[in-house]
Amino acid sequence: MGNVWLAFGLTLIAGLSTGIGSLIAFFAKKTNTKFLSTSLGFSAGVMIYVSMVEIFSNASDVLTEVHGEKIGVLYTIIAFFGGMLFIALIDKLIPSEKNPHEVKMVETEDEEVNKDRLKRTGVLTALAIAIHNFPEGLATFVAALQEPRVAIPIVAAIAIHNIPEGIAVSVPIYYATGSKKKAFLYSFASGLSEPIGALIGYLILMPFMNDTVSGILNAAVAGIMVFISVDELLPSAREYGEHHLSIYGMVAGMAVMAISLWLFI
Template sequence: MDNVSIAFAITLAAGLATVLGSALVFFQKTPSPRTLSFGLAFAAGAMVFVSLTEIFNKSIENFGKVSSFGLVWAAIAFLVGLVGVIVLDRLIPNPHETLDVQDPRFHDQKQSYLKRIGLMSAFAITAHNFPEGLATFFATVENPTVGLPLALAIAVHNIPEGISIAAPIYFATQNKKLTVFACLISGLAEPLGALIGYFVLKSFLLPETFGWVFGIIAGIMVFLALDELLPAAKRYADGHETVYGLAGGMAVMAISLALFAV
């Protein structure tokens, strides 16, 4: 398989992790809060490390091929990605629902309200999944050994997002098909974002294009890790799980990249 096919397959798999959230809701099982905290922080550590060491450096490298100010242009691209996703988050806030499906709020509210909350969550998360899919895809096209661990980190992140969509919809409607469909549509936004990005940019895949893409991706990934994954990890922590997970994610990413470089 060529890198484009591999990148699309990996992005699709990461997006479909959202559907796993609905399965957890159907069986009314949630991960241990401490395990969940460690996993989310681990994903955040991996995303921050790979963004600032590999993806950002790819931006500098590509800009350096056409300009003597590669670092400056990479920093500008990074800030564009950071500001862009902040604006998106302000326009369409990404909900951070509880993962406890036994929470009384899921049962005390009217069914129509719960259904509306679930569909609003699906819409917001779908909007945020487009740049995530674009980031995973282009990171993998450039270097599958970087894209795969990034996709795994995003997949871990997508499972609780799936729960936040599925729980209110399922408890309001008891309709498994509708619940899975809402999660599926949200998850498919990632490979869709990858396809749109690829077909829009494939005619312009020059060094400066990759410079902008990787710089923007680095900014997006750092924001997602700090704004979504770490706060969620801290919320479910009962000790030092967040710090251990963050350090563990960075360490594993650093070791894996060093091994692949040998």
């Protein structure tokens, strides 16, 4: 039960980091693009490495032990790409102009604009991010529940990539309403879908949890994390700053994740 509360707590921290993005939007005059690019690349490196080296491998081991090598590996592959398909379908349902992948700078809205349209944009962006974050919450929760030793780096990676999403919500709301409080609350609320995703996943899946379900979930989580990294984090990192900074950040993230896993062997 202790791991369950830890997993919920870490998922909550990851989700509510969107609020950090709104605070940055209020107090920063200009986006530090180099730092943001490197950080997003770092997050991608952490998630790709832990997904392929640790989570996918563990899922394959569990499913192979239960179903034999041939079927176990097949189940792992299907679940991995099933996770990718799941997050891709959710991504597809979000209109491109409201998609949280779209880069938003702190200074983007610093001009005369239609306030009603801006408010609508902010609200729709918050809704889009909430939908988008739902499977991330489930993925973070499952990873933290199954592998507590790798949970903190994953949560840090998710939290870093949620910060620009907080900016994307809070900037239009703030410029439309003039209220920092409203902008912060919208941004904060959009991140709540991550712990909600964890809660729903827990209530639905835990009664059926066994080695097969655990292995399939882990493989799917690996697929979700890899897809988020290559579809969202790395492209955003390149948009925010120099191409090489995002790559350096990614390599650093992989190295940190590798060392942290080695330390816990």
